[in-house]
Amino acid sequence: MKVVIAIDSFKGSISSIEAGTAAAAGVRDVFEEAEIITVPLADGGEGTVDALIRAASGQRVDLMVTGPLGEPVQAGYGLLDGGATAVIEVAAACGLTLVSPEERDPLATTTFGVGELIADALERGCRRLIVGLGGSATSDAGAGMLQALGCALQDAHGADIARGGGALASLAAIDRSGLHPRLADGSVRIEVACDVDNPLHGPEGAAHVFAPQKGASPAAVLQLDAGLRRFADVCREQLGCDVQRIPGAGAAGGLGAAFAGLLGAAMRPGAALVLEAAGFDRLLPHCDFVITGEGRLDGQTARGKAPLAVAAAAAARGIPVIALAGSIAPEADALASHGITTALPIGPGPMPLEQAMQPETALQGMRRTTRELFRLIRSTKGDHH
Numbered sequence: 001m002k003v004v005i006a007i008d009s010f011k012g013s014i015s016s017i018e019a020g021t022a023a024a025a026g027v028r029d030v031f032e033e034a035e036i037i038t039v040p041l042a043d044g045g046e047g048t049v050d051a052l053i054r055a056a057s058g059q060r061v062d063l064m065v066t067g068p069l070g071e072p073v074q075a076g077y078g079l080l081d082g083g084a085t086a087v088i089e090v091a092a093a094c095g096l097t098l099v100s101p102e103e104r105d106p107l108a109t110t111t112f113g114v115g116e117l118i119a120d121a122l123e124r125g126c127r128r129l130i131v132g133l134g135g136s137a138t139s140d141a142g143a144g145m146l147q148a149l150g151c152a153l154q155d156a157h158g159a160d161i162a163r164g165g166g167a168l169a170s171l172a173a174i175d176r177s178g179l180h181p182r183l184a185d186g187s188v189r190i191e192v193a194c195d196v197d198n199p200l201h202g203p204e205g206a207a208h209v210f211a212p213q214k215g216a217s218p219a220a221v222l223q224l225d226a227g228l229r230r231f232a233d234v235c236r237e238q239l240g241c242d243v244q245r246i247p248g249a250g251a252a253g254g255l256g257a258a259f260a261g262l263l264g265a266a267m268r269p270g271a272a273l274v275l276e277a278a279g280f281d282r283l284l285p286h287c288d289f290v291i292t293g294e295g296r297l298d299g300q301t302a303r304g305k306a307p308l309a310v311a312a313a314a315a316a317r318g319i320p321v322i323a324l325a326g327s328i329a330p331e332a333d334a335l336a337s338h339g340i341t342t343a344l345p346i347g348p349g350p351m352p353l354e355q356a357m358q359p360e361t362a363l364q365g366m367r368r369t370t371r372e373l374f375r376l377i378r379s380t381k382g383d384h385h
Helices: 017-030 048-055 112-123 143-148 165-170 206-214 218-238 251-262 270-277 306-316 330-338 359-381
Strands: 002-007 037-039 057-066 071-082 085-089 128-132 151-152 174-175 187-194 266-268 289-297 321-328 340-344
Touching: 002 017, 002 266, 002 306, 017 037, 017 048, 017 289, 017 359, 048 057, 048 071, 048 085, 048 128, 048 270, 057 112, 128 270, 143 151, 143 251, 151 359, 165 218, 174 218, 187 251, 187 270, 206 218, 206 251, 206 270, 218 251, 251 266, 266 270, 270 306, 270 359, 289 306, 306 321, 306 330, 321 330, 340 359
Parallel strands: 002 037, 002 289, 085 128, 128 187, 187 266, 289 321, 321 340
Antiparallel strands: 057 071, 071 085, 151 174
């Protein structure tokens, strides 16, 4: 019996690793000699660096960078493949959690520290960058990052624009001649985990959709949107690059536009990119079952979230997929057509959400549900190994 387990975190309850360990214990309660491989799962958001360091036996690098409000913060990223690949979460340098609620202001916050993380990885000789865009406190179209990597963003007087989304309105010129040479010569492959398709500006853009949750007032949203529009205009007029039309340009306050439009990055669905980097396909030969899951299986799951990427990889090899969740919405029935063989809730019965999300409750439910399911599997197989 070989089982591969890749379960997403149950947000606010248990981590991907904790969920996987509990499910593995449930399998082993029934099949003591089973070969069980547990892979931490992530989609490019929080936890991606740690998941890939664990899955690919990488190492962590920590350094001081410029935080979202210009203050020094300690940030880290991962090195994989013997140092050839860097995994970076932008939230490590410009994340919302780094700014207290009363100080959150996308007019002022900057992505400069993200550029410093990238520059450090380039100096170490990395040839591939995997970047997760989730959780930023910024809406500066990646201007700070570009400045940290050597680009000059100038106003009409030739002076460097200030940091923060509010300064974009004064942007008159972008000069890439000072860009880090390893980026300028195209020798570094950048892949960005991105699961939104918002344009840079406009009603569906970075400012209107995402800035309010980052602390922007209605007036600030309009100011930010005008700045993002200015950034797009300069890119189009001076660089011949229409960043507004790139799907996902508005991700992470416009970092998507800077990565895809000015640094030549490929935008990819986060979960599939992370699974590939973790070498997930290499784990599947001779596998009998794959177990995946997340806190809630619903219609969103079918739109490319991590469990679906796991199911797609397993289904391509004809491997049955078990999905375990804290709760399962009625529309999750549609997941059967995406490779999920069976979906089961882990709760023992009706209970308040707060109780269900207690880590101990979730871990016990994960182990018990897995154990009961594999008892059934053992009885149907007549297999007692």
